[in-house]
Amino acid sequence: xxxxxxxxxxxxxxxxxxxxxxxxxxxxxxxxxxxxxxxxxxxxxxxxxxxxxxxxxxxxxxxxxxxxxxxxxxxxxxxxxxxxxxxxxxxxxxxxxxxxxxxxxxxxxxxxxxxxxxxxxxxxxxxxxxxxxxxxxxxxxxxxxxxxxxxxxxxxxxxxxxxxxxxxxxxxxxxxxxxxxxxxxxxxxxxxxxxxxxxxxxxxxxxxxxxxxxxxxxxxxxxxxxxxxxxxxxxxxxxxxxxxxxxxxxxxxxxxxxxxxxxxxxxxxxxxxxxxxxxxxxxxxxxxxxxxxxxxxxxxxxxxxxxxxxxxxxxxxxxxxxxxxxxxxxxxxxxxxxxxxxxxxxxxxxxxxxxxxxxxxxxxxxxxxxxxxxxxxxxxxxxxxxxxxxxxxxxxxxxxxxxxxxxxxxxxxxxxxxxxxxxxxxxxxxxxxxxxxxxxxxxxxxxxxxxxxxxxxxxxxxxxxxxxxxx
Ligand SMILES: *[C@@H]1O[C@H](CO)[C@@H](O)[C@H](O)[C@H]1NC(C)=O
Ligand SMILES: *[C@@H]1O[C@H](CO)[C@@H](O)[C@H](O)[C@H]1NC(C)=O
Ligand SMILES: *[C@@H]1O[C@H](CO)[C@@H](O)[C@H](O)[C@H]1NC(C)=O
Ligand SMILES: *[C@@H]1O[C@H](CO)[C@@H](O)[C@H](O)[C@H]1NC(C)=O
Ligand SMILES: *[C@@H]1O[C@H](CO)[C@@H](O)[C@H](O)[C@H]1NC(C)=O
Ligand SMILES: *[C@@H]1O[C@H](CO)[C@@H](O)[C@H](O)[C@H]1NC(C)=O
Ligand SMILES: *[C@@H]1O[C@H](CO)[C@@H](O)[C@H](O)[C@H]1NC(C)=O
Ligand SMILES: *[C@@H]1O[C@H](CO)[C@@H](O)[C@H](O)[C@H]1NC(C)=O
Numbered sequence: 001x002x003x004x005x006x007x008x009x010x011x012x013x014x015x016x017x018x019x020x021x022x023x024x025x026x027x028x029x030x031x032x033x034x035x036x037x038x039x040x041x042x043x044x045x046x047x048x049x050x051x052x053x054x055x056x057x058x059x060x061x062x063x064x065x066x067x068x069x070x071x072x073x074x075x076x077x078x079x080x081x082x083x084x085x086x087x088x089x090x091x092x093x094x095x096x097x098x099x100x101x102x103x104x105x106x107x108x109x110x111x112x113x114x115x116x117x118x119x120x121x122x123x124x125x126x127x128x129x130x131x132x133x134x135x136x137x138x139x140x141x142x143x144x145x146x147x148x149x150x151x152x153x154x155x156x157x158x159x160x161x162x163x164x165x166x167x168x169x170x171x172x173x174x175x176x177x178x179x180x181x182x183x184x185x186x187x188x189x190x191x192x193x194x195x196x197x198x199x200x201x202x203x204x205x206x207x208x209x210x211x212x213x214x215x216x217x218x219x220x221x222x223x224x225x226x227x228x229x230x231x232x233x234x235x236x237x238x239x240x241x242x243x244x245x246x247x248x249x250x251x252x253x254x255x256x257x258x259x260x261x262x263x264x265x266x267x268x269x270x271x272x273x274x275x276x277x278x279x280x281x282x283x284x285x286x287x288x289x290x291x292x293x294x295x296x297x298x299x300x301x302x303x304x305x306x307x308x309x310x311x312x313x314x315x316x317x318x319x320x321x322x323x324x325x326x327x328x329x330x331x332x333x334x335x336x337x338x339x340x341x342x343x344x345x346x347x348x349x350x351x352x353x354x355x356x357x358x359x360x361x362x363x364x365x366x367x368x369x370x371x372x373x374x375x376x377x378x379x380x381x382x383x384x385x386x387x388x389x390x391x392x393x394x395x396x397x398x399x400x401x402x403x404x405x406x407x408x409x410x411x412x413x414x415x416x417x418x419x420x421x422x423x424x425x426x427x428x429x430x431x432x433x434x435x436x437x438x439x440x441x442x443x444x445x446x447x448x449x450x451x452x453x454x455x456x457x458x459x460x461x462x463x464x465x466x467x468x469x470x471x
Contacts, residue, residue: 106178130395330359393435
């Protein structure tokens with residue numbers, strides 16, 4: 001994927017890396033007490049207050065067309081989008097002289113076969129909506145934020161090609177927004193530092209992206225897949241369970257968080273006897289292996305589609321019920337409410353009794369009446385991505401960071417301006433605001449959040465405790 005670009009010669013990379021290291025040293029010595037008041041980033045605009053007001057304390061993680069953008073509706077009326085919709089859904093007014101600044105938004109709009117991806121489309125709409133609000137509320141006085149858009153097709157190579165296309169076109173890209181896929185996001189995150197471009201992903205959850213040394217300019221408005229590990233470890237410690245076993249799907253998405261988890265367990269003197277991995281073909285045999293180990297605390301790492309199969313089989317092997325503790329990820333869907341194959345609802349209900357689920361604490365926004373506007377904005381989509389809120393918030397994260405920098409030359413930055421890029425990183429790391437997806441706050445590159453532990457009891461999901469990580 002590199003050979004097309006003369007800049008990407010090894011020598012050049014080496015040179016740039018050296019400059020980067022050099023700059024780090026420079027930067028550290030030059031600004032020894034580089035600090036930003038955390039309220040500098042959040043004060044003096046109405047968005048936060050507005051959203052605080054409309055955030056309730058609900059914990060039920062449901063996503064529906066009606067509630068996603070109820071807060072946005074308030075903003076719609078504030079920004080007069082309501083009356084503008086027939087003319088231009090997302091265009092902004094050109095009445096004042098403004099200087100343009102550019103964000104490159106990369107979305108999974110189609111797949112390899114060229115089929116439209118509705119999730120990507122809804123994320124794009126959310127991003128456009130946020131840009132519209134940012135401009136209308138004059139979050140960046142004197143500037144107009146412009147979202148350049150391209151499609152990654154879910155392919156890291158295509159994404160890099162699109163990034164270079166934007167870099168070599170006439171407008172300087174200040175920030176890259178994207179994407180949802182971890183593999184695409186990671187490929188981009190390797191490249192952007194060479195051009196001093198910040199990157200904010202709205203959906204990539206791979207733990208690999210937490211590495212600040214590899215990805216110094218990367219942020220994400222979703223928490224990584226490994227973010228629940230701290231809750232799992234504390235939960236196990238709280239119950240003084242000394243020995244556990246891990247049962248994981250042998251795919252990176254499930255294994256990577258497990259590597260992190262095992263380190264965390266060791267640090268807390270909890271013994272992990274073994275990690276039993278399985279594929280979709282051999283999970284039944286591997287459950288037998290798991291049973292042989294005779295450990296009663298099982299940490300599971302697998303998808304919502306594998307879960308019912310696994311629990312049904314575990315049930316028939318007698319590995320469920322009061323003598324076993326299963327701790328697994330909470331997924332968006334209540335997978336234990338759907339009978340599957342020769343496993344009836346009654347089997348599944350028995351099999352999943354007392355299973356612990358670790359998930360994100362979701363701030364639900366108060367349900368306002370679904371307006372014609374929201375319906376109209378999404379009229380052509382049958383489903384909305386559960387990352388749409390994170391995409392909306394990513395634009396605000398970018399805008400509030402640029403605002404906090406107080407920079408007067410945002411429209412005139414060069415790709416060689418490393419100082420500015422790291423200034424933005426510092427600001428972004430220290431900012432927080434209440435967005436559509438809850439409190440937006442980062443620990444280095446990662447979104448941090450609050451978590452909940454629930455338990456399945458007679459096929460209902462019961463909240464056990466809330467775990468706060470944002471204080
Ligand atoms: C927030 O701003 C006020 C005044 O604007 C200042 O006195 C205070 O120290 C700031 N708080 C933080 C946490 O920086
Ligand atoms: C939300 O929580 C706060 C404090 O935790 C409480 O004061 C408030 O009443 C709660 N609001 C609702 C709607 O439950
Ligand atoms: C927008 O157009 C619809 C018909 O397409 C019309 O019913 C509605 O009144 C118009 N809204 C405004 C604000 O002009
Ligand atoms: C997307 O990138 C391709 C090159 O990869 C370019 O030809 C196309 O014009 C770009 N689309 C937009 C809307 O900029
Ligand atoms: C990238 O990830 C997506 C979603 O996980 C997957 O469908 C796709 O095949 C992956 N592409 C490559 C080249 O690994
Ligand atoms: C783990 O065990 C070691 C040795 O027994 C002990 O020194 C250490 O404090 C323990 N750590 C925790 C977190 O309990
Ligand atoms: C489901 O439960 C029925 C009895 O209710 C039992 O006969 C059957 O074997 C169970 N199926 C599985 C796959 O455990
Ligand atoms: C939905 O599709 C129709 C027909 O293609 C189009 O006229 C309309 O503008 C679309 N709506 C939105 C919100 O994009």
